[in-house]
Structure formats: structure tokens, C-alpha cells
Amino acid sequence: MKSQFSKICITVVICVAIGLLSSIATQSSISTWYPTLNKPSFNPPNWIFAPVWTVLYIMMGIAAGLVWHQKYLYPSAVKKALWVFGIQLFLNALWSILFFGKNDPLLALVDIIFLLLFILLTISYFYKIRPIAGYLLIPYLLWVSFATALNASIWWLNP
Numbered sequence: 001m002k003s004q005f006s007k008i009c010i011t012v013v014i015c016v017a018i019g020l021l022s023s024i025a026t027q028s029s030i031s032t033w034y035p036t037l038n039k040p041s042f043n044p045p046n047w048i049f050a051p052v053w054t055v056l057y058i059m060m061g062i063a064a065g066l067v068w069h070q071k072y073l074y075p076s077a078v079k080k081a082l083w084v085f086g087i088q089l090f091l092n093a094l095w096s097i098l099f100f101g102k103n104d105p106l107l108a109l110v111d112i113i114f115l116l117l118f119i120l121l122t123i124s125y126f127y128k129i130r131p132i133a134g135y136l137l138i139p140y141l142l143w144v145s146f147a148t149a150l151n152a153s154i155w156w157l158n159p
Helices: 002-030 046-068 075-101 105-129 131-136 138-157
Strands: none
Touching: 002 046, 002 075, 046 075, 046 105, 046 131, 046 138, 075 105, 105 131, 105 138, 131 138
């Protein structure tokens, strides 16, 4: 049990750290570029993003830690699942750089579509190894689906 807890702690720290690092790209644009954009009526207030993402990164870390703990039972499946998880985590961080750092909603939209696909793959792989790990990623999938619609709308409204 201690080993599983350690793995969960490590993966939660990694996920939250990635979130914090990618938020650096967000900071400058959130008060300069982003307020100038036309946004859809369903755009949430800015304050909601930090707590939602914090919870999602923690849930992602827990899920990854649960899967990692199964590496001795399913070595190749866990390796593949964690690689896919790593790719989606990279795409997640890249989105902030593209959208806020580069101020490019179109490139960010392309990225987030790939991100959605890799989240689906991650859920599928995680579920086969440890079902609860797959379920833990469903809120993430829903939020990124919403973020995709928001990203697409901002791109559409700001030609």
C-alpha cells in the first residue's frame, strides 16, 4: 500500500507541476491579450479555471499512480498506458503555450483536438489496467471537451 501511495504522490506532483509550468504562458496574456477577444456566451469567469485545473491535475496524477502501481502485473500494458498519458500531458501543456503564449487559437484548436484523442486513448488503456483510473479521467475528458468548444468559438469569433 505504501508503494502505491508513493507512486500516487509522485505522479500528482508531476501533473500539478506541469500545470503550474504551463500556466506561466497563461499569466501574461490573461490580463493583456485574452480580455480583448470576443468570447461566446458560455465562457466561464476567469477565476474558475485555476481551481478546476488543480482538481483535474490531482485526479490525473492519482489515476497515473494507480496504473503505475500495476507495472509488475501488466508491464507492457502499463508502459504503453503511461507513454500515452505522457503524450496527452505534453499536449495539455502545449495548448497553453499555443493559445496564450503564441496567441494562436487556431493552432491551439488543432492541439486540443489531438489532446482529446489522447485523453480517450489514455482512458481506454487506464481502464483496462485499473478501471477506477479510467473513471478518474472522465471529468478531465468532459472539461477538455468543453474547452475545445470554447477554443473553437473563440477562434471563430476572432478572425
